Amino acid sequence: xxxxxxxxxxxxxxxxxxxxxxxxxxxxxxxxxxxxxxxxxxxxxxxxxxxxxxxxxxxxxxxxxxxxxxxxxxxxxxxxxxxxxxxxxxxxxxxxxxxxxxxxxxxxxxxxxxxxxxxxxxxxxxxxxxxxxxxxxxxxxxxxxxxxxxxxxxxxxxxxxxxxxxxxxxxxxxxxxxxxxxxxxxxxxxxxxxxxxxxxxxxxxxxxxxxxxxxxxxxxxxxxxxxxxxxxxxxxxxxxxxxxxxxxxxxxxxxxxxxxxxxxxxxxxxxxxxxxxxxxxxxxxxxxxxxxxxxxxxxxxxxxxxxxxxxxxxxxxxxxxxxxxxxxxxxxxxxxxxxxxxxxxxxxxxxxxxxxxxxxxxxxxxxxxxxxxxxxxxxxxxxxxxxxxxxxxxxxxxxxxxxxxxxxxxxxxx
Numbered sequence: 001x002x003x004x005x006x007x008x009x010x011x012x013x014x015x016x017x018x019x020x021x022x023x024x025x026x027x028x029x030x031x032x033x034x035x036x037x038x039x040x041x042x043x044x045x046x047x048x049x050x051x052x053x054x055x056x057x058x059x060x061x062x063x064x065x066x067x068x069x070x071x072x073x074x075x076x077x078x079x080x081x082x083x084x085x086x087x088x089x090x091x092x093x094x095x096x097x098x099x100x101x102x103x104x105x106x107x108x109x110x111x112x113x114x115x116x117x118x119x120x121x122x123x124x125x126x127x128x129x130x131x132x133x134x135x136x137x138x139x140x141x142x143x144x145x146x147x148x149x150x151x152x153x154x155x156x157x158x159x160x161x162x163x164x165x166x167x168x169x170x171x172x173x174x175x176x177x178x179x180x181x182x183x184x185x186x187x188x189x190x191x192x193x194x195x196x197x198x199x200x201x202x203x204x205x206x207x208x209x210x211x212x213x214x215x216x217x218x219x220x221x222x223x224x225x226x227x228x229x230x231x232x233x234x235x236x237x238x239x240x241x242x243x244x245x246x247x248x249x250x251x252x253x254x255x256x257x258x259x260x261x262x263x264x265x266x267x268x269x270x271x272x273x274x275x276x277x278x279x280x281x282x283x284x285x286x287x288x289x290x291x292x293x294x295x296x297x298x299x300x301x302x303x304x305x306x307x308x309x310x311x312x313x314x315x316x317x318x319x320x321x322x323x324x325x326x327x328x329x330x331x332x333x334x335x336x337x338x339x340x341x342x343x344x345x346x347x348x349x350x351x352x353x354x355x356x357x358x359x360x361x362x363x364x365x366x367x368x369x370x371x372x373x374x375x376x377x378x379x380x381x382x383x384x385x386x387x388x389x390x391x392x393x394x395x396x397x398x399x400x401x402x403x404x405x406x407x408x409x410x411x412x413x414x
Contacts, residue, residue: 075217
């Protein structure tokens with residue numbers, strides 16, 4: 001089958017045994033280094049995607065995706081929820097009240113964000129019921145002032161179900177200063193653990209108890225909490241709903257409370273990706289050293305090709321083909337191994353834990369008990385493309401040097 005001269009000779013040079021074994025060794029290490037760099041990038045970015053997925057599912061499974069907040073307490077939340085459910089992006093709408101205060105127990109205090117919920121409907125918008133480790137969410141009864149606290153809060157105060165704790169919330173009054181503290185005794189009826197900072201900053205009470213603490217009617221709530229299909233569409237969806245309800249309502253969403261965290265996670269992934277790309281770049285530019293030594297080793301062959309009519313462009317193409325083949329093979333090997341490793345990294349870590357008897361990710365320390373991984377095709381395509389491009393660019397200078405070799409000079413010293 002006919003092939004262009006440059007591709008034919010370049011491919012033969014790649015497969016041929018060289019007189020200088022050191023050149024072959026350097027060529028092999030360049031290929032292995034490129035493969036390891038690509039493999040490392042795929043695995044690390046997949047693990048970061050897994051951690052981001054876990055954080056998203058846990059944190060955004062607890063905090064509201066969006067809320068429709070009343071300027072005044074909402075007397076009847078069902079019509080607001082019905083209006084919200086008309087939007088195709090909304091999957092659930094439930095009553096919700098939020099307060100900020102301080103928890104006090106035996107002289108110790110900590111800030112807390114208290115959510116007033118309806119336990120019967122909370123499962124539609126939250127994952128908290130799936131992460132109760134003590135007690136039950138259904139034990140939140142109106143008028144009993146029960147509270148479900150996070151595991152970090154319970155550990156900090158050494159709380160168990162049945163203990164009593166004091167909640168201090170600010171109350172607007174006519175006293176000098178305008179605000180006085182209001183204290184409410186709460187009974188611990190449950191403990192949740194989602195494995196994030198919310199375990200130490202959030203508590204749940206019944207919405208009727210929250211209304212009583214705010215001096216509202218038992219059926220009044222602060223807002224309607226929404227669950228949406230696309231988290232990133234939450235700002236637009238909530239604004240559209242609030243605008244349709246009139247000036248008595250305003251919208252809020254998760255980007256105002258948790259947006260900075262996810263922006264930081266995205267930035268972290270980008271920076272680590274760039275750092276790992278430098279490893280791939282170093283491995284790819286080892287091809288430069290490989291090809292320079294190949295050019296010196298093949299000086300006589302280059303001179304012969306030039307004397308029988310090969311143009312400088314063809315000589316340059318020969319060595320570009322050779323270097324590109326090394327880069328493509330290294331990148332493909334690294335890509336395949338990286339995909340396999342990313343898909344099985346959780347099982348590999350589990351096997352290491354069983355063999356060594358040590359827990360790498362202890363559930364008592366970390367919010368996950370295994371190493372999460374999520375392989376994304378876009379990441380693999382981007383990494384492999386970067387490997388291809390860098391390995392191709394690395395061939396330009398050695399190939400240009402080969403094209404500049406004078407036949408007479410090369411044959412004289414060969």
